[in-house]
Amino acid sequence: xxxxxxxxxxxxxxxxxxxxxxxxxxxxxxxxxxxxxxxxxxxxxxxxxxxxxxxxxxxxxxxxxxxxxxxxxxxxxxxxxxxxxxxxxxxxxxxxxxxxxxxxxxxxxxxxxxxxxxxxxxxxxxxxxxxxxxxxxxxxxxxxxxxxxxxxxxxxxxxxxxxxxxxxxxxxxxxxxxxxxxxxxxxxxxxxxxxxxxxxxxxxxxxxxxxxxxxxxxxxxxxxxxxxxxxxxxxxxxxxxxxxxxxxxxxxxxxxxxxxxxxxxxxxxxxxxxxxxxxxxxxxxxxxxxxxxxxxxxxxxxxxxxxxxxxxxxxxxxxxxxxxxxxxxxxxxxxxxxxxxxxxxxxxxxxxxxxxxxxxxxxxxxxxxxxxxxxxxxxxxxxxxxxxxxxxxxxxxxxxxxxxxxxxxxxxxxxxxxxxxxxxxxxxxxxxxxxxxxxxxxxxxxxxxxxxxxxxxxxxxxxxxxxxxxxxxxxxxxxxxxxxxxxxxxxxxxxxxxxxxxxxxxxxxxxxxxxxxxxxxxxxxxxxxxxxxxxxxxx
Amino acid sequence: xxxxxxxxxxxxxxxxxxxxxxxxxxxxxxxxxxxxxxxxxxxxxxxxxxxxxxxxxxxxxxxxxxxxxxxxxxxxxxxxxxxxxxxxxxxxxxxxxxxxxxxxxxxxxxxxxxxxxxxxxxxxxxxxxxxxxxxxxxxxxxxxxxxxxxxxxxxxxxxxxxxxxxxxxxxxxxxxxxxxxxxxxxxxxxxxxxxxxxxxxxxxxxxxxxxxxxxxxxxxxxxxxxxxxxxxxxxxxxxxxxxxxxxxxxxxxxxxxxxxxxxxxxxxxxxxxxxxxxxxxxxxxxxxxxxxxxxxxxxxxxxxxxxxxxxxxxxxxxxxxxxxxxx
Numbered sequence: 001x002x003x004x005x006x007x008x009x010x011x012x013x014x015x016x017x018x019x020x021x022x023x024x025x026x027x028x029x030x031x032x033x034x035x036x037x038x039x040x041x042x043x044x045x046x047x048x049x050x051x052x053x054x055x056x057x058x059x060x061x062x063x064x065x066x067x068x069x070x071x072x073x074x075x076x077x078x079x080x081x082x083x084x085x086x087x088x089x090x091x092x093x094x095x096x097x098x099x100x101x102x103x104x105x106x107x108x109x110x111x112x113x114x115x116x117x118x119x120x121x122x123x124x125x126x127x128x129x130x131x132x133x134x135x136x137x138x139x140x141x142x143x144x145x146x147x148x149x150x151x152x153x154x155x156x157x158x159x160x161x162x163x164x165x166x167x168x169x170x171x172x173x174x175x176x177x178x179x180x181x182x183x184x185x186x187x188x189x190x191x192x193x194x195x196x197x198x199x200x201x202x203x204x205x206x207x208x209x210x211x212x213x214x215x216x217x218x219x220x221x222x223x224x225x226x227x228x229x230x231x232x233x234x235x236x237x238x239x240x241x242x243x244x245x246x247x248x249x250x251x252x253x254x255x256x257x258x259x260x261x262x263x264x265x266x267x268x269x270x271x272x273x274x275x276x277x278x279x280x281x282x283x284x285x286x287x288x289x290x291x292x293x294x295x296x297x298x299x300x301x302x303x304x305x306x307x308x309x310x311x312x313x314x315x316x317x318x319x320x321x322x323x324x325x326x327x328x329x330x331x332x333x334x335x336x337x338x339x340x341x342x343x344x345x346x347x348x349x350x351x352x353x354x355x356x357x358x359x360x361x362x363x364x365x366x367x368x369x370x371x372x373x374x375x376x377x378x379x380x381x382x383x384x385x386x387x388x389x390x391x392x393x394x395x396x397x398x399x400x401x402x403x404x405x406x407x408x409x410x411x412x413x414x415x416x417x418x419x420x421x422x423x424x425x426x427x428x429x430x431x432x433x434x435x436x437x438x439x440x441x442x443x444x445x446x447x448x449x450x451x452x453x454x455x456x457x458x459x460x461x462x463x464x465x466x467x468x469x470x471x472x473x474x475x476x477x478x479x480x481x482x483x484x485x486x487x488x489x490x491x492x493x494x495x496x497x498x499x500x501x502x503x504x505x506x507x508x509x510x511x512x513x514x515x516x517x518x519x520x521x522x523x524x525x526x527x528x529x530x531x532x533x534x535x536x537x538x539x
Numbered sequence: 540x541x542x543x544x545x546x547x548x549x550x551x552x553x554x555x556x557x558x559x560x561x562x563x564x565x566x567x568x569x570x571x572x573x574x575x576x577x578x579x580x581x582x583x584x585x586x587x588x589x590x591x592x593x594x595x596x597x598x599x600x601x602x603x604x605x606x607x608x609x610x611x612x613x614x615x616x617x618x619x620x621x622x623x624x625x626x627x628x629x630x631x632x633x634x635x636x637x638x639x640x641x642x643x644x645x646x647x648x649x650x651x652x653x654x655x656x657x658x659x660x661x662x663x664x665x666x667x668x669x670x671x672x673x674x675x676x677x678x679x680x681x682x683x684x685x686x687x688x689x690x691x692x693x694x695x696x697x698x699x700x701x702x703x704x705x706x707x708x709x710x711x712x713x714x715x716x717x718x719x720x721x722x723x724x725x726x727x728x729x730x731x732x733x734x735x736x737x738x739x740x741x742x743x744x745x746x747x748x749x750x751x752x753x754x755x756x757x758x759x760x761x762x763x764x765x766x767x768x769x770x771x772x773x774x775x776x777x778x779x780x781x782x783x784x785x786x787x788x789x790x791x792x793x794x795x796x797x798x799x800x801x802x803x804x805x806x807x808x809x810x811x812x813x814x815x816x817x818x819x820x821x822x823x824x825x826x827x828x829x830x831x832x833x834x835x836x837x838x839x840x841x842x843x844x845x846x847x848x849x850x851x852x853x854x855x856x857x858x859x860x861x862x863x864x865x866x
Contacts, residue, residue, distance in 0.1 A: 342740065363743040372741060380741050383734040385801045394731055395742050397724040405722045448742070 042105065043068050044233045045090070045121070045202050050099035052085055059085040062099065063259040065252050067202055067233035072224060074248035074265065075237045078277055078495055081254040083237050087206055090235070091123050092116035117143075120201035124191045124208055130179055137162035137175035140194045165193045169223055185216035192223050196230070203227055204235045207328065209243060221247055239327045241270055241532045253277060270534055271525070278495055278524035286500030287479040293503065294318035296354070297487045298370070298456050300339065303348030308334040309511040312348070316456065316487045321478065323502030324491040326531050331511035332491045333375060336458050340372040341365045352455065366395055369455030373445050375464060375491070381445040384434030388424075389415035391433050392448045418447035423473060442474065450481075457481065460491040475501060495524050507531050548795040548846070552810035556817055563821045570824055577702060583816025584709035585610075587809055588764045589783070590790040591716045592644075592757030594808045597791055598729040599750045600736065600800030601651060601658035606761040607783035608669035609643045611775075613765030615673045618682040618691075618775035625688035632691070632766060640762015641755050643669065648751030648758075658750075666784070673777045684773035695771045705767055712760065717805045725752055733800025789836055790815055793843045814839065 043066035052060040060082045067073050075083050088094040089101075092110035100107050103119055110116040130139045138145075140162045148154035162175040171189040179187065188208060195203050205224070209217045224247050227234055238244055244251065245265060253260040253276040260276050296315050303312040309331040316322050324332045338345040341359040350357055352368050359365045365372070374380035382391055392415040393400050400410040415429050422443040433444055442462070449457060459478065463471040478501060482488050492498045498505055504518040507530040515521075515530040528534070564571040589606050596603040613636050620627060620635070643665065650661045684692070695705040702710075720726040732739045732749040739746055769775045794811025796803035815836055822832050 340741075361743070361745070362741060363745070366743045374741050376737075380735075380737045383731050383738050383801070385734040386730055390727065390730075394727070394744070397727060401722075401724055404724075405718075406724060406727065408722075 043102075044104065046102045046105075047086070047089075048100045048102065050086070050089060050096045050101070052082075052089060052094060053097050059257050060089075060096070061257045063254060063257070064262070065235075065259075066262070067235055068250070069201070069233050070228050070231050071249040072228060072234040072236050072247050073250045073252060074244040075235055075252050075254065076244065076273060076277060077254035077260075078493075081277075082257040083254060084206070085257075086254075087123060087204055087235075087237070090116065090121055090202070090204060092121075117198065120199060121204070122195040122198055122200040122202070123204040123206065124188065124195060130187060130191060130194070132178075132180040134179060135175065136166070136173055136177050136179060136182070136190050136193075139179050139190055140165065140175075140197050142194075144198060161197070162193070165196050169193060169196070169226060185219065188216075188220060189223070192227070195227075195232075200232060202233045202235065204237075206237045207239070208236075209238065209240065217243070239532060241273070241534050244273075245270070274525050274528050274534075278528060286496075287476045289321075289479045289482065289503075293320040294485065297352065299351045299354070301349050301351075303335060303338060303345050305334065305338060305343070305345050305511075309338075309508075312513060314506060314513075314516070316489065318485045318487055319482050320503050321482050321488040321490055321501055323498040323505040324489065324508060325493070325495070325498045325505050325527050326508035326514075328493065330508040330531065332508050333460055334511075335508075336372060336460055336489070336491060339365070340370060340458065366452055366454075369453075370458070371395075371449035371452060371454040371456070372458045373442075373449060373460060373462065375460040382433045382441050384441075385432060387430040387432055388419065388436075388444055389429040391444050392418055392451055395448060396451045414451050415447070418451045419443065421450065422447050422477060446474075446477070454486065456487045456489065458489045458491070461493065462490060463492075463494070463497060495527055498527065499524065509533055549804065549806050549810055552794065552807065552814055556810065556814055559814075559817050559821065563825060567824050570821060577706065579816055579820045580709070580813070581703050581706045582820060583812055584705045585764045585768055585780075586783075586786060586790055586816060587709050587812040588712055588760050588767075589757075589787040590794070590808050590812045591712060591805065592760035593787045593791050594794075594796050594803055594805070595720075595729055595753040596658075596750075596757045597788075597796050597798060598733045598800055598803055599746075599753045600733045601750050601753065602662065602788065602798075603644075603647060603754060603757045604659065604662040604784050604788075605643070605647060605666040605669060606757060606787055607780040608666040608673075609640055609758055609761035610765040610768055610783070611777070611779045611781075612643070612669045612673050613639045613762040614769035614779060615677055615682065615775045615777075617766045618687060618769045619677065621688055621691045622682055622686040625691070629690055629694050633763070636762045636766035637759050638762070640765060641759035643762070644755040644758015645751070648754035651754065652747035652751045670777060677775075677777065679777060682769075682775040687770070687773060692770050692773050695767045705771060708763070708767065712763075713805065713809055720805055725749070729753055730801055733802075735801070786815060786836070789840050793836075793839050795843070798844075811843075 045067045047063060047065040049062045049064070050060050051058075051062055063082065063086065065073075065075070065086060075086070077083055085094060089096050090110070092113040092115050095109075095111065101109065108119060110119065110121075131142065134142065137159050141158050146154045146157045146161060148157065159175050166173050166175060166189070169189060169192060171186070171193065173182065173186055173189060179190065182190070192203075208220055221243070224234060224236070228249075236244070236248055248265045250262065251265050251268060251273065252262040253273065255277060294317055296317050298316040300315075301313045304310050312335050314322070324336075326332050334343070337343050339350065339359070341361045341364050344360070350359055352370075357364075357368045359368065359370070362372070383394070386394075389411050393406075393411045396414060397406060400407055400414055412429060419429065424440055424443040424447065433441055436444065446459075446462075462478065463474050475497070478488060478490065490498070490501060492501075499522055502522070504516065505522060505527065506513055507515045507517065507527060509531055510533075514533070515526075517526060517530070560571050569575060589610070593603055593606060616639060617632050617636050621632065647658070647661055647665055650656050650665075651658050695703060695708075697704045699707055720729070728739075728744055728749045731742065731744055732746045736746050739749075768780060772779070790812040791803070791808055792798065792811070793814055794803070794807035794809070796808060796811075818835050818839075819832055822829060822835075
């Protein structure tokens with residue numbers, strides 16, 4: 001390990017430079033950092049045989065990952081491949097159950113986030129973890145502010161250093177601005193400035209472009225180039241193939257928590273990468289279904305929203321499972337929330353059984369027979385302090401009460417009927433939902449909705465974060481619901497689930513419908529191509 | 540598991556109250572005679588009434604600091620009405636007091652629901668406004684005992700089966716509240732909305748509306764108590780029940796109502812109020828300065844909150860144990 005970057009005080013590395021690419025490239029030649037690229041020595045940071053298990057789930061199964069100085073390594077994989085878990089292990093949030101982390105070739109442990117940070121590992125998250133009510137300069141130096149006499153913070157030095165770093169990355173941001181007043185792109189710049197200020201050697205970027213506009217993405221690419229030239233090892237997590245192929249030097253593929261392949265990006269093609277990501281059998285584990293959809297139940301026409309989605313139109317028939325596939329941030333959940341009346345679309349209409357209906361609130365949606373099982377169960381699904389039976393009956397209180405009084409016997413009867421249909425095994429119906437496992441909580445939420453006798457059920461990431469056994473049960477149940485004539489919309493980011501369960505799939509990309517696929521078009525490759533916007537996807 | 544903790548909270552409070560009574564009885568046996576205990580209950584009745592309303596509000600993740608000012612304003616209005624028109628029947632005065640209190644609660648509720656102002660700010664504001672209105676309508680004057688009609692003053696003291704009407708009203712409201720929280724859809728909504736507002740929205744519940752009704756219930760009970768208070772003490776002035784709102788919140792917290800919303804019970808609230816009531820009545824008997832009462836209720840609040848925190852932390856540890864495999 002040459003240790004170049006470490007010897008460079010971070011503030012010296014990025015110099016003031018014009019924001020244009022050519023300007024930066026010219027400048028790069030007289031950077032003081034070590035030469036990199038092909039001549040780079042071994043990895044700064046390497047993971048070997050890392051294992052991480054959660055109850056019921058093996059999140060990482062002996063994965064390998066190497067990050068080289070001055071190079072961008074793209075970590076590629078479907079949702080659930082274990083990317084986030086790796087990030088959390090690298091940043092000291094999770095402890096691995098087995099395997100080895102090596103920094104400069106010697107084994108290390110990161111028992112805390114602090115330890116990882118001190119070792120020079122910094123992460124820029126999808127949603128930047130910064131402090132909205134502090135100034136830009138304070139954000140950059142939180143936790144490691146320059147000290148003056150008596151150990152007090154040297155404010156003058158702090159501001160000067162902040163300005164230096166910000167200028168160095170071409171960010172025209174006043175260090176005295178409160179962070180709250182900045183846009184998301186500027187916040188990213190601040191996060192990057194912070195990464196530079198702690199003399200980071202490894203920078204992790206977890207889907208940094210998911211929330212950015214096109215222009216902001218271009219600016220981010222320039223920053224990545226700068227970080228490379230400054231000798232940082234960069235782990236870049238993205239689903240977008242165009243950007244992977246544009247800025248990465250190396251790739252590593254994970255699938256289902258296992259290491260699949262690694263190599264140099266210029267030695268691999270789009271198709272190879274897609275195959276490595278999805279390559280596995282999809283059949284067998286999903287229930288066989290006789291697709292025999294009936295009449296049209298739901299018709300959505302021209303749903304638009306000023307910032308989140310545009311032009312969503314489709315129909316849904318009885319007994320049909322319609323999958324919604326897309327990358328994180330493609331606008332699927334946002335659209336579903338509008339359809340369910342939580343947010344208001346700017347245009348568009350809904351009809352049920354051919355009759356137009358107005359959905360202005362979730363209560364309207366439920367009344368018209370549309371129910372929504374949200375993705376974030378903890379926050380949006382179950383009321384954990386209430387017992388199971390009260391959760392199940394919550395939307396059906398009109399049915400379980402008589403003359404304004406709830407009847408506990410009927411509440412228990414309703415809860416018993418629907419939890420039994422879902423094969424929910426709990427000690428007692430008056431146990432609190434908070435005491436159940438994730439899978440069982442999901443069942444409580446689904447039971448709650450089934451008890452309202454809906455026409456259309458929207459399941460947002462129905463099996464996210466639940467163990468394999470519960471997953472199969474949820475899938476079997478979904479198939480049963482469809483067989484009973486319920487129209488099902490399933491939002492899922494898991495390709496096998498989308499392919500295994502859906503009769504038809506709508507792929508969303510950047511808030512629009514990228515494709516509607518059925519029959520022979522339903523292959524992992526077509527899904528990934530449409531979702532990521534890879535050339536030739538129309539084929 | 541929480542259910543067990545809650546029942547243990549109630550059991551614990553019952554035990555604490557019993558222990559207090561035993562300690563007092565060891566020196567002043569007269570204190571625990573049934574007649575005196577009944578008068579302690581009667582004395583605590585206003586606190587119980589307000590604490591029940593406050594419980595509904597706290598369950599929905601709000602707080603109502605205006606209850607004492609609401610009580611004082613309603614009390615002043617009915618006292619002035621009685622002074623001006625002694626012929627107005629007590630039934631009308633009761634209805635008026637409840638309606639006026641409910642109206643003030645609705646003002647709080649509307650501000651929280653429609654304007655999205657944090658409840659603590661809303662009720663701090665209305666608390667001051669209500670007190671100000673009392674001054675404006677009374678000109679700062681007192682309504683004294685001799686200005687009130689005999690019937691007006693007699694109502695809360697009238698005894699039925701050996702208990703004053705004030706106590707009977709408290710018992711009735713406790714029973715009605717128990718039924719309401721357990722069996723009315725709105726009572727269930729209070730728990731749901733406070734327990735997880737996001738999930739409540741997805742369930743089709745209107746969070747703001749539930750909070751509005753909680754404030755209305757709290758206001759109505761404050762209004763009712765306003766009349767009872769003024770007639771019992773036979774005086775109305777600007778500052779009656781000054782600072783009482785904090786005692787009300789204290790009763791709820793000691794009774795195990797989670798300040799974070801969604802957890803609590805009628806039984807706990809009543810016991811929390813009784814605990815404070817026993818202390819308040821016992822200290823003068825055992826010749827302890829009433830200032831100690833503040834210190835003791837403050838300590839009780841801290842112990843109660845610490846127990847709440849410990850209960851939830853223990854819950855967290857269990858989850859960690861499952862999630863954290865040996866490293």
